[in-house]
Amino acid sequence: MTPAVAAQGEATGVERVFREAYGQAVATLIRVFGDITLAEDAVQEAFAVAADRWRSDGVPPNPAGWIVTTARNRAIDDLRRSARGRGLHERLGAAATTSQGPATEERPGDGPVRDDQLRLIFTCCHPALRTEHHVALTLRLLGGLSVEEVARSFLVSEPAMAKRLVRAKYKIKAAKIPYRVPEEPDLPERLRSVLSVLYLIYNTGLDGPERARLRSEAIRLARALVKLMPDEPEAAGLLALMMLSESRVPARTAEGALVLLRDQDRAKWDRTMIEEGHAIVHACIRRGQPGPFQLQAAIQAVHCDADSFEATDWPQIAALYDHLFSVMPTPMVALNRAIAIAEIEGPSAALITLDAIAPDLDNYHLMHAARGTMLRRLGRPDAARAAFARAAHLAATEPDRRFLARQLQELAQA
Amino acid sequence: MSQYLLSTYAVEGEVPGAPGTPEEMGAFMERVAALEAEMAASGAFVFGGALHGPDAATVVGVGDGDLVMTDGPFVEAKEHIAGFYIINADDLDAALAWAGKVVDAIGHPIEVRPFRATGRVEA
Numbered sequence: 001m002t003p004a005v006a007a008q009g010e011a012t013g014v015e016r017v018f019r020e021a022y023g024q025a026v027a028t029l030i031r032v033f034g035d036i037t038l039a040e041d042a043v044q045e046a047f048a049v050a051a052d053r054w055r056s057d058g059v060p061p062n063p064a065g066w067i068v069t070t071a072r073n074r075a076i077d078d079l080r081r082s083a084r085g086r087g088l089h090e091r092l093g094a095a096a097t098t099s100q101g102p103a104t105e106e107r108p109g110d111g112p113v114r115d116d117q118l119r120l121i122f123t124c125c126h127p128a129l130r131t132e133h134h135v136a137l138t139l140r141l142l143g144g145l146s147v148e149e150v151a152r153s154f155l156v157s158e159p160a161m162a163k164r165l166v167r168a169k170y171k172i173k174a175a176k177i178p179y180r181v182p183e184e185p186d187l188p189e190r191l192r193s194v195l196s197v198l199y200l201i202y203n204t205g206l207d208g209p210e211r212a213r214l215r216s217e218a219i220r221l222a223r224a225l226v227k228l229m230p231d232e233p234e235a236a237g238l239l240a241l242m243m244l245s246e247s248r249v250p251a252r253t254a255e256g257a258l259v260l261l262r263d264q265d266r267a268k269w270d271r272t273m274i275e276e277g278h279a280i281v282h283a284c285i286r287r288g289q290p291g292p293f294q295l296q297a298a299i300q301a302v303h304c305d306a307d308s309f310e311a312t313d314w315p316q317i318a319a320l321y322d323h324l325f326s327v328m329p330t331p332m333v334a335l336n337r338a339i340a341i342a343e344i345e346g347p348s349a350a351l352i353t354l355d356a357i358a359p360d361l362d363n364y365h366l367m368h369a370a371r372g373t374m375l376r377r378l379g380r381p382d383a384a385r386a387a388f389a390r391a392a393h394l395a396a397t398e399p400d401r402r403f404l405a406r407q408l409q410e411l412a413q414a
Numbered sequence: 415m416s417q418y419l420l421s422t423y424a425v426e427g428e429v430p431g432a433p434g435t436p437e438e439m440g441a442f443m444e445r446v447a448a449l450e451a452e453m454a455a456s457g458a459f460v461f462g463g464a465l466h467g468p469d470a471a472t473v474v475g476v477g478d479g480d481l482v483m484t485d486g487p488f489v490e491a492k493e494h495i496a497g498f499y500i501i502n503a504d505d506l507d508a509a510l511a512w513a514g515k516v517v518d519a520i521g522h523p524i525e526v527r528p529f530r531a532t533g534r535v536e537a
Contacts (some may be wrong), residue, residue: 126506128506128510128526174528174530175506175509175526175527175528176416176504176505176506176528177505177506177507178504178505178506178507182507186507
């Protein structure tokens, strides 16, 4: 969407509808025409028409359906006119005929239309594409972010991001990456890929206030996914994990510096989100099919349950980390588990675990920060200082750097 | 229906998944024969083969208006294409499924690449 359209749109609610309807409309148009670029162009045009028409006529009762119908008719007109599209147009005989009658609005939320977004997200996150393509395609096609917005979120230039998207769309078309929800036995692994992409988008959104849109988009897509795949507990687990993390965002930074969980002002946590997250976690527990996202959500639910850091049920958290490590034995899980262990068995037990995983996470600033914290608690300020200095050197975001600078300052004063 | 090239690469002088003993060789050939029979039965098999090494290659090029022959492969690389299948598949997922079976049979990575066009060019 061009800035001009967005600006006009605010008065008429186009921008609001845009976020909700863009992904639905693009997904449906891709199903009908089998061509991503054609679908994107038609949906853009439809929104431009909407910006004009809705200002005078008001927003229609089913705006997403209106956009789909208008975009489809536009696309068919464009195909009729262009030589390039003639072949495609002939193959689409049925679709073309219906467009000549009175506009029948597609209803997002019903039957095949409802599944269009689901098909598209599996295409965007196909394992034959790279992770950076998964993220870019998902945000562009389903999130409706402009190329410029996606580029800014991932600190790459707009031309570079445009090139990345063109390359990804080219591969989808040339290699014929299918547009469908995978069937068993591929579904669990493919779904994991989709969930990881959404979580990556969410976590990138935590890197700074200018990226907040990524978090809201990731949550919106996760919510849509849960609605579309109600039988997948891991999708629900991801949504709960995001809600519980999001609930603490207001307390996560102060004066531009990261605030650790132990120091957060818990009154700032969003209770509504915590309740929703808790409800999902409880539903997951009743279902009894735990997976990595559900377990991570359960850990966050225990944190959110505590009135203070000291009141946290650490044995419960350590047990959940043990379970998580058994299904996801990564150094990252081991790191978080070690931090929980410190609260039960003390810093020296935690340090032993941290030293064991240190080589695997040598480039990860939070591992060094955790080591620094344990070393300080053990009364080894010189080693603590070295660890925090290494962490500060590796930290990528401003709030993290400020937090670590403060730790170094405190150590210097002690 | 689309067509895909499934190719495997090998370091010069090495055969992908080369079995060490005659028994292993027999088992290897059986796996490949069974896979090819499955491909043929499902209509996926178009063509396939194993290539001689790059030492057997000749490049034909043009220089000063004349054809010039050069001994050796076109690309000077450590790895060279060692064998390939051309298959029919509905989409990339179907092609990847066949590639997975080839990998299982020969124990070596497979590159899957779609054809942009196949068959004879019409003037």
